[in-house]
Amino acid sequence: MEQNEILANVQDIFRDVLDDDGIVLTPETTANDVDDWDSLSHIQLIVAIEKKFKIKFTSKEILSWSNVAEMIECIANK
Amino acid sequence: MLTFNDLKRNLKKDSSTLPSLKTALLGDVATQFLAISLKGMGYERNYHIELFEAEFNQIERQVLDPTSDLHQFGADYTIVFQSTHKLLEKHSTMPPAEQIAMADDRLDFVRTLCNTIKGRIVYYNYPEIEDTIFGSYANKVASSFTYQLRKLNFELMKLAQENSDFFICDIAGLQNKFGRDIMFNSHVYISTEMVLSLDILPYIASRTLDVMCAVEGKIKKCLVLDLDNTLWGGIVGDDGWENIQVGHGLGIGKAFTEFQHWIKKLKNRGIIITVCSKNDEDKARSPFEKNPEMVIKIEDIAVFVSNWDNKADNIRLIQGILNIGFDSMVFLDDNPFERSMVREHVPGITIPELPEDPGEYLEYLYTLNLFETASYTDADAERTLQYQVESQRSTLLKSFTNEADFLKSLGMVSEVKGFDSFNTVRVAQLSQRSNQFNLRTIRYTEAELEALEKDEQYATFSFTLADKFGDNGLICVIILKKLDAETLFIDTWFMSCRVLKRGMEDFTLSTIVAYAKKNGFRRIVGQYLPTAKNSMVQDHYPKLGFSKLEGAEGFQFELDIEAYQTKEFYITDK
Numbered sequence: 220m221e222q223n224e225i226l227a228n229v230q231d232i233f234r235d236v237l238d239d240d241g242i243v244l245t246p247e248t249t250a251n252d253v254d255d256w257d258s259l260s261h262i263q264l265i266v267a268i269e270k271k272f273k274i275k276f277t278s279k280e281i282l283s284w285s286n287v288a289e290m291i292e293c294i295a296n297k
Numbered sequence: 298m299l300t301f302n303d304l305k306r307n308l309k310k311d312s313s314t315l316p317s318l319k320t321a322l323l324g325d326v327a328t329q330f331l332a333i334s335l336k337g338m339g340y341e342r343n344y345h346i347e348l349f350e351a352e353f354n355q356i357e358r359q360v361l362d363p364t365s366d367l368h369q370f371g372a373d374y375t376i377v378f379q380s381t382h383k384l385l386e387k388h389s390t391m392p393p394a395e396q397i398a399m400a401d402d403r404l405d406f407v408r409t410l411c412n413t414i415k416g417r418i419v420y421y422n423y424p425e426i427e428d429t430i431f432g433s434y435a436n437k438v439a440s441s442f443t444y445q446l447r448k449l450n451f452e453l454m455k456l457a458q459e460n461s462d463f464f465i466c467d468i469a470g471l472q473n474k475f476g477r478d479i480m481f482n483s484h485v486y487i488s489t490e491m492v493l494s495l496d497i498l499p500y501i502a503s504r505t506l507d508v509m510c511a512v513e514g515k516i517k518k519c520l521v522l523d524l525d526n527t528l529w530g531g532i533v534g535d536d537g538w539e540n541i542q543v544g545h546g547l548g549i550g551k552a553f554t555e556f557q558h559w560i561k562k563l564k565n566r567g568i569i570i571t572v573c574s575k576n577d578e579d580k581a582r583s584p585f586e587k588n589p590e591m592v593i594k595i596e597d598i599a600v601f602v603s604n605w606d607n608k609a610d611n612i613r614l615i616q617g618i619l620n621i622g623f624d625s626m627v628f629l630d631d632n633p634f635e636r637s638m639v640r641e642h643v644p645g646i647t648i649p650e651l652p653e654d655p656g657e658y659l660e661y662l663y664t665l666n667l668f669e670t671a672s673y674t675d676a677d678a679e680r681t682l683q684y685q686v687e688s689q690r691s692t693l694l695k696s697f698t699n700e701a702d703f704l705k706s707l708g709m710v711s712e713v714k715g716f717d718s719f720n721t722v723r724v725a726q727l728s729q730r731s732n733q734f735n736l737r738t739i740r741y742t743e744a745e746l747e748a749l750e751k752d753e754q755y756a757t758f759s760f761t762l763a764d765k766f767g768d769n770g771l772i773c774v775i776i777l778k779k780l781d782a783e784t785l786f787i788d789t790w791f792m793s794c795r796v797l798k799r800g801m802e803d804f805t806l807s808t809i810v811a812y813a814k815k816n817g818f819r820r821i822v823g824q825y826l827p828t829a830k831n832s833m834v835q836d837h838y839p840k841l842g843f844s845k846l847e848g849a850e851g852f853q854f855e856l857d858i859e860a861y862q863t864k865e866f867y868i869t870d871k
Binding site for chain 2: 235236238258259261262263265266267269276278281282
């Protein structure tokens with residue numbers, strides 16, 4: 220899957236989980252840029268992304284990303 | 298089932314107008330997601346969950362310290378989640394010699410919980426973690442984690458039988474259904490210290506609310522069954538009673554046999570079984586009467602409706618005969634069209650989306666846990682008979698032109714007494730179940746009733762009613778509060794709707810008046826507190842001769858004992 224397509228899918232998941240249709244993700248987006256993206260909603264996002272892409276992250280991976288680009292990269296490599 | 302995200306979204310909706318349940322949540326692991334799920338599921342069940350969430354891992358302190366936030370909060374329900382995860386950790390760090398006492402040690406603490414916490418406790422039992430330290434041999438080793446954990450779950454059931462306000466929420470059963478890999482998600486645990494996965498949380502919350510709703514009196518009482526391709530395979534009108542699919546052997550027949558066993562057990566437990574079928578009545582009845590493979594017999598059915606009218610009307614007919622709320626009825630039908638038609642026209646009724654394959658009916662129905670209850674007595678089992686007898690009475694009534702003659706002919710006898718060790722269970726149960734003929738809808742537990750019985754400020758009465766057709770058992774309860782030397786207040790008056798229109802109200806009032814006279818009271822005050830269900834008794838007191846107390850709070854009514862004139866009734870005191 221192309222990185223752009225992954226980004227669009229991830230954005231949909233963010234909008235759904237955080238219940239905010241105004242969220243726009245770019246590769247540079249970090250947790251500080253999105254309201255409600257805290258440690259608790261992060262785990263909801265992770266579980267939803269795993270389901271959507273039928274992949275499994277390692278515990279280390281989900282704690283390592285500093286922005287959306289690294290998350291997308293990780294999904295793309297699965 | 299709704300998702301965790303659905304439940305979370307419910308928190309943004311306004312639940313302030315819903316009835317509130319004061320609920321405390323104690324966990325030895327983090328509980329934020331569980332708290333969200335409980336509140337969101339509460340909204341689904343039309344409750345506002347007013348939640349006190351203790352800091353995690355503070356269970357002992359919150360329970361044992363009488364000045365703690367928990368005790369200050371005064372919860373109606375205290376949900377206690379002591380996780381298998383933490384217990385395993387405890388077991389792992391114990392000296393081996395102490396491991397054999399792990400279950401007893403935890404049970405001692407649960408007993409302390411029961412003795413310390415006021416209100417109801419909803420306690421999560423322990424889904425198993427098999428640590429494979431011994432493999433299957435753990436069954437032979439009393440100190441193994443597996444052995445201690447199973448012992449603990451078993452002993453908790455015994456504890457629950459002894460303590461009427463202690464309820465187990467069987468999340469171990471949920472893990473049996475879904476498996477440990479669904480129950481537990483390592484990401485969630487590693488990142489948040491929570492041991493329940495996002496996928497299982499809606500089920501956990503649902504099972505928890507099942508228990509709480511049952512205690513609040515929201516229970517299912519009646520199952521309405523379609524016949525063709527629901528209770529048996531095939532179409533009896535086309536295939537004939539001897540060719541429908543039911544019975545053991547190869548093929549789909551055994552799925553229907555097992556489904557019928559399940560229904561029969563519900564019936565034996567006290568759920569009313571009724572039939573609503575689009576068929577000629579004689580054809581619909583023939584399998585029950587002639588096919589030896591049928592587990593459900595005609596005498597198991599309280600009301601049998603089979604015609605070509607639409608099912609919504611027929612279900613209203615059944616509801617009218619049974620005199621119960623639509624929200625206490627479950628309708629099972631294989632036909633999606635009938636289901637959506639009934640769902641649209643009969644608000645409140647529960648209609649499971651049965652799977653297309655009858656072989657999957659049961660496992661699907663197990664996930665719904667439709668028939669949670671907060672009490673069980675032997676009398677429950679006789680309910681079908683009572684409803685059948687009721688339809689005989691209606692037939693007799695038609696043969697009399699005069700109602701008084703009919704009532705006289707019944708030869709009604711009532712036994713009146715206070716609450717004792719024999720009837721308290723039933724009084725508590727009726728207190729939970731009665732919605733329509735219930736003037737103030739205060740729910741009492743067994744423990745509370747026992748306390749009332751000993752309290753000098755209160756007088757208590759229970760009434761049974763028997764007639765020539767049979768014994769209805771305990772059907773009416775009165776709790777009187779002595780307000781002052783002259784005034785009795787009717788704290789509680791509820792009655793089973795089965796005995797409406799028999800003069801039971803007049804008999805009950807005459808019992809209250811006799812008590813009042815004997816003890817020197819001069820007036821009786823009654824109150825009507827409206828609920829969504831009890832409009833049938835809004836004029837109860839005026840009809841009995843009470844006059845409205847102007848200016849008093851709520852709907853209060855007064856009866857001057859001197860002026861009271863006994864009405865005629867045909868019930869004798871046993």
